[in-house]
Amino acid sequence: MLLTSRARPTLLVGVALLFFSACNANNNLVSSPGLPAATAPQHAFALHQRAHRGASSGKIQHVVIIVQENRSFNNLFYGFRGAKTARYGYDTYGNKIKLLPIGLETYWDIDHSSGAFFAACNGTGSIPGTNCRMNGFNQEYAGCGSSCPIPHPQYAYVPHTETKPYFDMAKQYVLADRMYASNFDASSFISHQYIISGQAQSAVNYPYNQWGCPGGSGDKISMVGPQRQIPYGYEVVCWDPTTLGDELDTAKIPWAFYAVSYSGSPGIWSAYQAIKHIYYGGDWSKDVISPPSQFLTDVGNGNLRPVSWVTPTCGNSDHAGCGSNTGPAWVASLVNAIGESKYWDSTAIFIFWDDYGGWYDSQPPSYVDYDGLGLRLPMLIISAYAKQGHVSHVHYEHGSILKFVEDTFGLPRLAASDKRANPPTDAFDFSKPPRTFVPIQSPYDRAYFMHQPVDNRIPDAQ
Numbered sequence: 514m515l516l517t518s519r520a521r522p523t524l525l526v527g528v529a530l531l532f533f534s535a536c537n538a539n540n541n542l543v544s545s546p547g548l549p550a551a552t553a554p555q556h557a558f559a560l561h562q563r564a565h566r567g568a569s570s571g572k573i574q575h576v577v578i579i580v581q582e583n584r585s586f587n588n589l590f591y592g593f594r595g596a597k598t599a600r601y602g603y604d605t606y607g608n609k610i611k612l613l614p615i616g617l618e619t620y621w622d623i624d625h626s627s628g629a630f631f632a633a634c635n636g637t638g639s640i641p642g643t644n645c646r647m648n649g650f651n652q653e654y655a656g657c658g659s660s661c662p663i664p665h666p667q668y669a670y671v672p673h674t675e676t677k678p679y680f681d682m683a684k685q686y687v688l689a690d691r692m693y694a695s696n697f698d699a700s701s702f703i704s705h706q707y708i709i710s711g712q713a714q715s716a717v718n719y720p721y722n723q724w725g726c727p728g729g730s731g732d733k734i735s736m737v738g739p740q741r742q743i744p745y746g747y748e749v750v751c752w753d754p755t756t757l758g759d760e761l762d763t764a765k766i767p768w769a770f771y772a773v774s775y776s777g778s779p780g781i782w783s784a785y786q787a788i789k790h791i792y793y794g795g796d797w798s799k800d801v802i803s804p805p806s807q808f809l810t811d812v813g814n815g816n817l818r819p820v821s822w823v824t825p826t827c828g829n830s831d832h833a834g835c836g837s838n839t840g841p842a843w844v845a846s847l848v849n850a851i852g853e854s855k856y857w858d859s860t861a862i863f864i865f866w867d868d869y870g871g872w873y874d875s876q877p878p879s880y881v882d883y884d885g886l887g888l889r890l891p892m893l894i895i896s897a898y899a900k901q902g903h904v905s906h907v908h909y910e911h912g913s914i915l916k917f918v919e920d921t922f923g924l925p926r927l928a929a930s931d932k933r934a935n936p937p938t939d940a941f942d943f944s945k946p947p948r949t950f951v952p953i954q955s956p957y958d959r960a961y962f963m964h965q966p967v968d969n970r971i972p973d974a975q
Contacts, residue, residue, distance in 0.1 A: 583870030591670030599875035621656035622834035623871025645877035694887030704867035705784035711928035725786030726751035774803035826968035842955035852950035897947030
């Protein structure tokens with residue numbers, strides 16, 4: 514059973530911090546070093562050549578953002594050569610804990626919420642979740658209870674036999690080992706808002722109901738205060754920020770967001786469901802597409818739009834509790850579809866995991882504002898112009914991906930995240946000709962996912 518926001522146990526450390534009184538944001542805080550079936554409409558890139566020259570010398574005309582679920586960097590890329598990973602961690606009692614393997618295919622989950630983040634961080638700063646000691650993961654609730662496969666399930670990594678497609682992608686292209694969540698609360702809902710609009714309306718954790726406008730006025734979410742006080746009020750989960758989709762619409766650049774549909778309405782991993790003017794406007798029927806496998810059909814039919822987000826089903830998501838290990842093969846099928854198409858030489862692919870999922874990571878996040886940063890996440894950058902076998906140590910966050918799209922298509926900044934984020938320029942070398950694509954090997958091919966039985970499980974109450 515997946516952990517739900519109503520059922521998850523209260524963490525004592527998290528509770529103590531939720532009611533933390535206001536204090537000076539500059540006291541005892543770590544600084545932030547290094548931060549500064551779809552039919553594609555006709556589009557003319559001549560209007561955007563100036564922006565293209567600035568971002569990629571005009572070579573990138575398509576950006577694909579693949580959003581996977583709930584893995585820390587250390588959990589997924591444990592032991593990757595050249596990347597910063599740890600083979601053991603510590604708990605709040607000072608015990609040294611060796612990391613042990615746990616497969617992707619668990620039927621239980623680990624708490625990942627603001628309380629879990631505060632507990633795992635176990636920080637000493639004057640604001641919750643700052644000056645992290647990274648030794649409190651043992652305080653997170655694990656849904657395996659008395660049947661856990663190892664004594665400390667939070668301190669685990671995915672076996673390399675399962676992550677091989679991801680390792681192969683990293684060896685061929687770029688792996689970023691300093692990618693952090695722009696939001697601290699480890700919420701998939703908040704993370705998905707950040708990847709479309711660079712902020713989340715000061716919301717924190719999870720909505721009560723349908724994760725967006727379909728829930729009506731009763732679907733509310735807690736807000737976070739300037740000193741990370743939770744709750745700092747409540748708001749209805751149907752709002753009107755400017756999103757990247759809006760900016761693309763204004764520039765007349767087509768886009769698509771691929772997500773699972775539940776009972777005819779895209780569900781909790783469909784970020785635009787919470788954007789009022791999109792959910793009730795023309796974009797909803799035109800640009801929000803279900804099922805996710807339609808992306809494979811669209812690429813094969815020559816209908817890849819300039820900007821696409823692709824979210825998974827429960828089984829293909831890498832999310833603990835979904836009882837499946839097909840996620841790496843699912844991602845490989847998306848990459849192979851692009852690599853073997855006419856779009857390879859003009860596409861940049863960003864693959865990232867939306868939150869750390871409760872899994873151990875050794876690297877503390879910087880404090881940049883009331884909402885961030887959160888724990889370290891995996892990110893792969895794939896392109897015919899991506900550096901080969903490069904491990905990037907540049908500090909990235911959600912906003913880095915947004916900034917790349919904005920710079921590629923000449924769009925303005927959205928919010929604090931993309932304004933401050935480092936662009937992923939170190940991942941590319943546009944002075945060289947495009948590399949020939951080499952398919953990523955995996956246990957399941959593209960045809961398997963195109964004909965996969967419908968997976969309508971609501972996967973992530975967190």
